[in-house]
Amino acid sequence: MTRPVDAERLAALLDGSLSGAEREEVLAQLAASDELAEVCADAVAALAPPAGVPAHEPRRETPVIPLRPPRPRAWLRRSAGWLAAAAAVALLVLSPWVRGRFVAPGASTPARYVALLERPEGLPEGYELRPWGATRAAGEPLGADARAVRVGARLAQLELAARGRDTAVSALARDVAALLGDVPGGGAAAAVYREVERRAGEPAERLAPLLAQGSAAASGVAGAQGVALGTWLEVARVAARRRDAGFFGEGATASALALAERRAAQRMSARAPLARLRAALAGAAPRWDEASAALTELLAALAR
Amino acid sequence: MSPEPDRLEALFLANLGAIERIIGTLAWRHGLTGDRAEDFASWAKLRLIENGYAVLRKFRGESAITTYLTVVIAMLVREYRVQHWGRWRPSAAARRRGELAVRLETLVYRDGLTLDEAAHLLRSPTGAPLTRRELAAMLRELPARGRPRPVEVGAEPLTGAPAPSQADDLVAGAEAVEQRDAADRALRTALGRLSPEEQVILRLHYWEGLSVADVARALGLEQKPLYRRIERALATLRRHLEEGGVTREAAQALLAEWVA
Numbered sequence: 001m002t003r004p005v006d007a008e009r010l011a012a013l014l015d016g017s018l019s020g021a022e023r024e025e026v027l028a029q030l031a032a033s034d035e036l037a038e039v040c041a042d043a044v045a046a047l048a049p050p051a052g053v054p055a056h057e058p059r060r061e062t063p064v065i066p067l068r069p070p071r072p073r074a075w076l077r078r079s080a081g082w083l084a085a086a087a088a089v090a091l092l093v094l095s096p097w098v099r100g101r102f103v104a105p106g107a108s109t110p111a112r113y114v115a116l117l118e119r120p121e122g123l124p125e126g127y128e129l130r131p132w133g134a135t136r137a138a139g140e141p142l143g144a145d146a147r148a149v150r151v152g153a154r155l156a157q158l159e160l161a162a163r164g165r166d167t168a169v170s171a172l173a174r175d176v177a178a179l180l181g182d183v184p185g186g187g188a189a190a191a192v193y194r195e196v197e198r199r200a201g202e203p204a205e206r207l208a209p210l211l212a213q214g215s216a217a218a219s220g221v222a223g224a225q226g227v228a229l230g231t232w233l234e235v236a237r238v239a240a241r242r243r244d245a246g247f248f249g250e251g252a253t254a255s256a257l258a259l260a261e262r263r264a265a266q267r268m269s270a271r272a273p274l275a276r277l278r279a280a281l282a283g284a285a286p287r288w289d290e291a292s293a294a295l296t297e298l299l300a301a302l303a304r
Numbered sequence: 305m306s307p308e309p310d311r312l313e314a315l316f317l318a319n320l321g322a323i324e325r326i327i328g329t330l331a332w333r334h335g336l337t338g339d340r341a342e343d344f345a346s347w348a349k350l351r352l353i354e355n356g357y358a359v360l361r362k363f364r365g366e367s368a369i370t371t372y373l374t375v376v377i378a379m380l381v382r383e384y385r386v387q388h389w390g391r392w393r394p395s396a397a398a399r400r401r402g403e404l405a406v407r408l409e410t411l412v413y414r415d416g417l418t419l420d421e422a423a424h425l426l427r428s429p430t431g432a433p434l435t436r437r438e439l440a441a442m443l444r445e446l447p448a449r450g451r452p453r454p455v456e457v458g459a460e461p462l463t464g465a466p467a468p469s470q471a472d473d474l475v476a477g478a479e480a481v482e483q484r485d486a487a488d489r490a491l492r493t494a495l496g497r498l499s500p501e502e503q504v505i506l507r508l509h510y511w512e513g514l515s516v517a518d519v520a521r522a523l524g525l526e527q528k529p530l531y532r533r534i535e536r537a538l539a540t541l542r543r544h545l546e547e548g549g550v551t552r553e554a555a556q557a558l559l560a561e562w563v564a
Binding site: 006007008009010011012013014015016017024027028030031032035037038039040041042043044045046047048184185187188191192195209210213216217220 | 313314317318320321324326329330333334339342345346349350353362363364366367368370371372374375376377378379381382393495496500501503504507508511512513514518519521522523524
């Protein structure tokens with residue numbers, strides 16, 4: 001009996017993975033069905049790269065990201081104690097070099113920036129999570145650039161809160177979902193953060209893949225540059241609060257300040273705090289209180 | 305959460321970028337723009353995750369996951385179109401003339417826009433706005449569909465626009481429709497006598513507007529010999545039409561129109 005051509009059999013035809021007899025069977029059904037031919041043509045058009053432009057997504061299997069870490073082998077579990085001690089010593093010795101480089105491949109922008117902190121977990125005590133002030137009046141629109149910066153800042157806070165198993169994860173995820181849900185096409189990205197909200201109590205390593213995917217989706221929806229800037233500004237605020245000089249020595253600082261310059265060129269309210277920030281970070285001994293205040297004011301200016 | 309939903313969720317999230325890209329490409333191909341494109345994108349993604357990612361659960365691993373998702377989304381866009389506009393699809397003539405013609409036909413005949421309104425939404429491949437004259441010339445090359453909104457005539461009257469209907473025109477119009485239907489039936493019968501692969505090749509190239517390169521890639525065939533093979537298939541098709549009672553001249557005219 002002939003198997004009907006479903007999505008996977010048609011996909012297998014296009015991948016060239018059918019046997020001779022199976023291929024003939026599928027072609028016969030394709031020849032007899034307008035609907036199948038139309039679907040086939042659409043799929044071919046979507047799979048083909050645009051003329052002159054390399055395909056953005058090559059046709060290969062995307063590895064599944066497990067949501068639970070694999071169970072370590074027995075010998076590794078027995079050795080875990082002295083391995084951990086040795087690793088801690090090595091990290092202490094190599095800390096300045098390791099800090100800038102030990103970031104998991106494929107880690108999201110928030111994860112990368114947070115990893116640059118000396119203490120990359122948890123939000124500071126008594127920390128102002130909403131430097132841009134109270135929620136806007138109902139119906140008052142939030143510009144795309146401001147939204148992107150706000151999303152980026154929230155993603156940084158979420159990353160820190162998740163690593164510190166802070167109860168703020170739930171509210172932060174809800175806020176990100178609300179910000180993205182207002183953007184055309186942001187439904188799927190918002191759904192990721194509603195899922196984060198639902199799983200707010202889980203350990204950081206279980207939330208990490210979800211946060212990574214959400215961050216990528218949020219950047220795509222809200223604007224990658226604005227999101228990255230908001231993320232850096234927020235992590236920098238935490239770094240300044242904790243007097244973390246190593247964070248500001250990284251290359252990301254120069255890139256972020258350059259982007260902030262371009263944004264500040266369009267916003268009068270951002271120019272003064274940016275200038276104060278540069279002044280506070282200049283020299284061998286940063287003026288941390290001034291840097292912290294300037295970063296808060298700069299973030300507020302760009303997120304309104 | 306049990307392991308299976310975790311795995312399916314991870315699979316969805318890992319492929320979300322590809323899914324968004326495929327949705328965008330197919331929305332564009334079907335003339336879905338602005339709010340309509342956003343609506344389709346949200347609808348399609350919900351269809352992918354509903355019932356515990358049922359679509360992904362059905363994946364058997366017989367193809368690459370991105371190819372599978374591409375076919376699934378191609379089926380979804382067809383379903384979405386049928387839901388909203390019935391069995392509308394771009395004409396083969398429009399598909400052969402490219403994306404711009406598909407979009408123009410969709411905007412004017414499916415969405416009922418005037419030429420001016422369509423011009424507002426359309427740009428040439430270089431990004432320049434198109435004039436009414438350019439759009440009118442393009443529209444004249446496409447088969448008339450349904451009951452389009454009246455074409456606005458400004459300072460430059462459109463030559464060749466359909467004349468107002470009169471009784472004789474209505475009769476002539478009905479006869480033309482019947483002749484076209486008969487020709488279509490003859491063509492389908494003749495096509496059915498070709499091998500399945502030849503039928504699919506001709507369908508994808510002439511009916512669906514795919515390039516020879518795309519047809520070759522889709523069916524795993526070498527591109528260069530495919531040109532000659534298409535010529536031979538057309539010659540066979542012409543012979544089948546004549547054997548089916550269609551005169552040589554009518555067969556040539558039918559194929560000329562089809563492959564133009």
